[in-house]
Amino acid sequence: MNIALKLGFSMCCLSRRSPAHTFIQRGSHVVSYRNAPPAHSSATKIGAVTVGGAMWWWVIWHLWHEPDHITGEFDYPNPKQWSNSELGIPKDS
Numbered sequence: 001m002n003i004a005l006k007l008g009f010s011m012c013c014l015s016r017r018s019p020a021h022t023f024i025q026r027g028s029h030v031v032s033y034r035n036a037p038p039a040h041s042s043a044t045k046i047g048a049v050t051v052g053g054a055m056w057w058w059v060i061w062h063l064w065h066e067p068d069h070i071t072g073e074f075d076y077p078n079p080k081q082w083s084n085s086e087l088g089i090p091k092d093s
Contacts, residue, residue, distance in 0.1 A: 030037055040048075063070065084091070 032038075
């Protein structure tokens with residue numbers, strides 16, 4: 001129920017047959033409330049599998065041929081070789 005109707009407000013200047021009360025329906029997507037949505041067409045299923053397969057091929061291809069994007073280009077330095085001054089640790093007094 002509309003909150004304005006709960007509070008007692010009414011649209012006194014608009015009649016029931018005015019254009020303000022017409023409903024606009026868009027056919028851009030399916031809304032299924034409390035029932036199963038209609039089944040997808042076979043073209044939609046094949047297209048989804050094709051696009052998903054192409055995406056995974058692209059990801060795995062680039063992980064195999066260019067792993068530096070994930071692992072980094074250079075070797076990680078050994079922290080045991082860092083000095084106290086490089087780490088910002090003051091000298092013991």
